[in-house]
Amino acid sequence: MNQPDVDVVVVGGGPAGSCAAIVAARAGLSVVLLERGPFPGSKNMYGGVVYPRILDELIPNWWEEAPIQRWVTRRSTMMLTDTQALTVDFRSEAWGKPPYNGATAFRPDWDHWLAGYAEAAGAQVLTDTTVVGLIRDAKGAVAGVRTDRPDGDLTARVVIACDGVNSFLAKEAGLYEHTDAKHFTLGVKETLSLPKEVIDERFAVRDRHGVDIEILGGTGKVNGGGFLYTGLDTLSVGVVLKLPKLAAQQQRPEQLVAGLKAHPAIAPLVQGAELKEYSAHLIPEAGLTMMPKMTTSGMLVAGDAAALCLAAGIWLEGVNFAMASGMYAGEAAVEAVQAGDVSENGLRGYQRRLSDTFVLKDHRKLRRAPELVLSDRVQHLYPGMIANVAERVFHVDNPHPKPGVRRILAQERKKAGVRRRDLLRDGWTGFRSFG
Amino acid sequence: MTIVACLKWVSHPGEPHDERFSGMSPADQSALEFALRQAEQTGTGVTAITVGPSGADKVLRDALACGATRAIRIEAPTTAAGTDVATAIADHIAEAQWVWCGDYSLDRGAGSVPAFIAAHLLAEQALGVIAAELHDGSVHATRRLDGGRRELLEVHAPAVVSVEGATARLRRAGLHSLRTAAGATIEVIAATTPIHQAEFMVRAYRPRARELPAPAGEGPLDRLRVLTDATTSSAARGEKTTLEPAEAAERIIRALRDWGYLTP
Numbered sequence: 001m002n003q004p005d006v007d008v009v010v011v012g013g014g015p016a017g018s019c020a021a022i023v024a025a026r027a028g029l030s031v032v033l034l035e036r037g038p039f040p041g042s043k044n045m046y047g048g049v050v051y052p053r054i055l056d057e058l059i060p061n062w063w064e065e066a067p068i069q070r071w072v073t074r075r076s077t078m079m080l081t082d083t084q085a086l087t088v089d090f091r092s093e094a095w096g097k098p099p100y101n102g103a104t105a106f107r108p109d110w111d112h113w114l115a116g117y118a119e120a121a122g123a124q125v126l127t128d129t130t131v132v133g134l135i136r137d138a139k140g141a142v143a144g145v146r147t148d149r150p151d152g153d154l155t156a157r158v159v160i161a162c163d164g165v166n167s168f169l170a171k172e173a174g175l176y177e178h179t180d181a182k183h184f185t186l187g188v189k190e191t192l193s194l195p196k197e198v199i200d201e202r203f204a205v206r207d208r209h210g211v212d213i214e215i216l217g218g219t220g221k222v223n224g225g226g227f228l229y230t231g232l233d234t235l236s237v238g239v240v241l242k243l244p245k246l247a248a249q250q251q252r253p254e255q256l257v258a259g260l261k262a263h264p265a266i267a268p269l270v271q272g273a274e275l276k277e278y279s280a281h282l283i284p285e286a287g288l289t290m291m292p293k294m295t296t297s298g299m300l301v302a303g304d305a306a307a308l309c310l311a312a313g314i315w316l317e318g319v320n321f322a323m324a325s326g327m328y329a330g331e332a333a334v335e336a337v338q339a340g341d342v343s344e345n346g347l348r349g350y351q352r353r354l355s356d357t358f359v360l361k362d363h364r365k366l367r368r369a370p371e372l373v374l375s376d377r378v379q380h381l382y383p384g385m386i387a388n389v390a391e392r393v394f395h396v397d398n399p400h401p402k403p404g405v406r407r408i409l410a411q412e413r414k415k416a417g418v419r420r421r422d423l424l425r426d427g428w429t430g431f432r433s434f435g
Numbered sequence: 436m437t438i439v440a441c442l443k444w445v446s447h448p449g450e451p452h453d454e455r456f457s458g459m460s461p462a463d464q465s466a467l468e469f470a471l472r473q474a475e476q477t478g479t480g481v482t483a484i485t486v487g488p489s490g491a492d493k494v495l496r497d498a499l500a501c502g503a504t505r506a507i508r509i510e511a512p513t514t515a516a517g518t519d520v521a522t523a524i525a526d527h528i529a530e531a532q533w534v535w536c537g538d539y540s541l542d543r544g545a546g547s548v549p550a551f552i553a554a555h556l557l558a559e560q561a562l563g564v565i566a567a568e569l570h571d572g573s574v575h576a577t578r579r580l581d582g583g584r585r586e587l588l589e590v591h592a593p594a595v596v597s598v599e600g601a602t603a604r605l606r607r608a609g610l611h612s613l614r615t616a617a618g619a620t621i622e623v624i625a626a627t628t629p630i631h632q633a634e635f636m637v638r639a640y641r642p643r644a645r646e647l648p649a650p651a652g653e654g655p656l657d658r659l660r661v662l663t664d665a666t667t668s669s670a671a672r673g674e675k676t677t678l679e680p681a682e683a684a685e686r687i688i689r690a691l692r693d694w695g696y697l698t699p
Binding site (some may be wrong): 257 | 570608
């Protein structure tokens with residue numbers, strides 16, 4: 001093979017791509033980062049919580065300059081029925097101080113900031129450039145990418161595909177055996193504008209402290225969940241919907257968001273807010289079940305492209321997995337290029353790094369969680385049952401004496417139509433996953 | 436023959452220091468495309484020139500990636516006055532045969548710079564052009580006039596042509612040109628004359644207040660009709676007449692006074 005144009009080409013300027021480019025460029029490799037939008041982060045709809053501790057390895061004291069909206073110091077899990085809400089609310093002042101925990105952020109700011117580090121490390125960031133396919137050498141190994149620009153072929157020793165949830169490159173490389181709609185959810189988000197002081201008052205926070213509310217229920221007959229995050233002077237509110245159920249119910253996602261916003265527990269929080277943005281995006285939620293092969297000769301796949309998104313009910317994380325996988329992909333690429341072996345075997349360090357760290361350890365541990373969380377019982381039976389139990393426990397019905405909780409539980413289980421063995425089975429699955 | 440494309444780095448008014456929302460106006464993109472086409476026809480190169488701070492290098496690199504052969508940035512603040520910008524550019528392109536500009540930029544949009552450049556260079560000018568055809572030694576330009584009419588101009592070098600944004604679609608830069616342009620040399624020079632900050636203010640249009648006599652009419656509805664002209668055909672207030680230009684101007688001014696748009 002002739003001398004390639006560059007050592008590493010990274011496709012996609014998201015968190016995975018930028019971290020891969022930072023690592024490879026800092027190691028002295030020639031790196032091109034290709035982004036299809038006018039700037040990294042330009043097309044993102046994300047408005048969630050970022051857990052950036054993994055950046056400690058790349059950017060010391062990253063919190064001093066990271067473009068965050070608010071540091072999450074209140075974490076709530078809310079269970080909704082049509083008329084009830086049961087919330088577990090936790091807050092910690094420690095999460096509002098270095099080194100922090102999670103932060104709400106807008107990805108156009110976050111990705112642009114990270115890509116700046118890639119550029120500073122020596123990577124060339126080329127925007128408005130869409131990769132349309134792979135270039136292969138005579139042996140069939142990936143040897144570069146083809147872009148939509150004139151004279152648009154770019155050869156490289158290693159291609160790192162961080163091209164997002166639909167990853168056409170991973171599919172073209174044959175890394176996905178199959179894809180199934182049931183493995184994806186549709187995230188739909190509205191960004192609402194409210195003055196900062198109103199948000200502070202409604203959510204009982206101050207300064208740059210913020211709230212992350214994850215919601216079970218509130219999506220009607222469509223399996224999924226809701227979320228509400230506080231930005232500095234915005235709210236991100238939306239739903240995550242299981243695709244086959246959404247199609248079967250023939251409901252519009254914006255109707256479901258409107259329904260969530262109208263819920264008695266949510267409406268007072270968003271009242272008077274002005275809609276600034278509406279967006280939607282696919283999320284790879286099936287975890288290990290849907291993950292592709294991570295490596296082939298001349299190519300690695302990272303971030304959403306590798307389905308590295310953790311949707312395990314109480315843990316909803318993606319950006320940290322993207323940044324970590326990008327970082328490890330960069331390290332593996334450096335290792336392979338320096339060793340002069342970019343074959344699948346030469347790139348095996350990537351899989352090893354993923355397996356040895358939280359990236360795959362968390363996914364293995366929580367492999368049953370996504371299916372459990374999106375199951376019909378958890379979605380449609382348990383929220384009502386648990387909310388009814390809570391309502392009866394806290395309801396003072398004098399002159400009747402207080403009933404026993406165990407008796408209420410048994411009665412509500414029967415009323416909800418939940419079989420005891422199903423409850424035990426789900427409890428055991430939950431315990432094995434989260435325990 | 437020297438062909439010059441004058442490009443302005445514009446940024447979002449609300450985000451003046453954010454490089455994500457900055458770049459070349461569509462009109463400047465059209466101007467660059469015409470310059471590149473003319474250079475291809477005549478076998479010469481295009482000099483891209485801008486006046487601004489270091490952030491303006493971005494538009495020059497874009498121009499180089501598209502095929503410009505030389506890039507010059509005259510150091511100046513973002514808010515330089517249009518007359519000073521034109522002087523600074525004209526001083527550096529005295530030999531230019533063809534100068535292509537966008538008709539106005541997205542951020543301020545006064546559209547005065549091309550005219551000032553033409554005045555400095557004592558060049559022919561075709562400004563606000565909506566279509567241009569390149570011919571051997573000339574450019575046939577179409578300008579928009581009132582009433583849907585068009586003005587057809589044949590301009591010869593040296594000339595300044597400013598074009599609207601939809602007149603030509605800027606070619607897409609090749610991948611390797613883009614990579615090369617990122618590291619290309621941009622000549623940064625100082626202006627030969629002082630460049631001052633423009634004094635301008637962005638505000639919503641607000642017509643001048645004028646006194647109106649109390650409307651005549653029996654009841655509120657009648658007075659409202661008189662006040663708003665709601666039931667009066669606008670055609671009834673106009674007139675069609677044929678006059679010499681000086682008389683026509685006089686008649687227009689008189690009508691505007693009668694209607695209250697000009698003070699008596």
